[in-house]
Amino acid sequence: MPNAKQPERPWTPPQLALLGKQSDRAVADKTSRTTKQVERQRKSLGIPPFRVARLDLTAAVRKLLGVVPDEVAAAKLGVSRMTVVRVRQKHNIPAASEPGRPLKQDGIPRLKRSRK
Numbered sequence: 001m002p003n004a005k006q007p008e009r010p011w012t013p014p015q016l017a018l019l020g021k022q023s024d025r026a027v028a029d030k031t032s033r034t035t036k037q038v039e040r041q042r043k044s045l046g047i048p049p050f051r052v053a054r055l056d057l058t059a060a061v062r063k064l065l066g067v068v069p070d071e072v073a074a075a076k077l078g079v080s081r082m083t084v085v086r087v088r089q090k091h092n093i094p095a096a097s098e099p100g101r102p103l104k105q106d107g108i109p110r111l112k113r114s115r116k
Helices: 013-018 024-031 035-044 059-064 070-077 081-090
Strands: none
Touching: 013 024, 024 035, 059 070, 070 081
């Protein structure tokens, strides 16, 4: 961590690319800088802070969760896989790939047929 007498290290292009795409704390850890230094650099470039994507449980979202793999749902909804996982778990929706729900090649689970 630089002290008041040392100039701050210059930012590299890969480090600058992290700004706003991860939390300031995560960028600070990866670049060996303080959170304040990261925040100052991000603000000086006019980059908004990183925000976790929000996914409301609309009817369209509910149709995907637990029916297709989380990766597929995330791609269709434009959010990360972890966002899909959090919402699915919050609403107690089992994952599509859990045991007992084998997937077809297209990623959609096979339905079990009941015998009468």
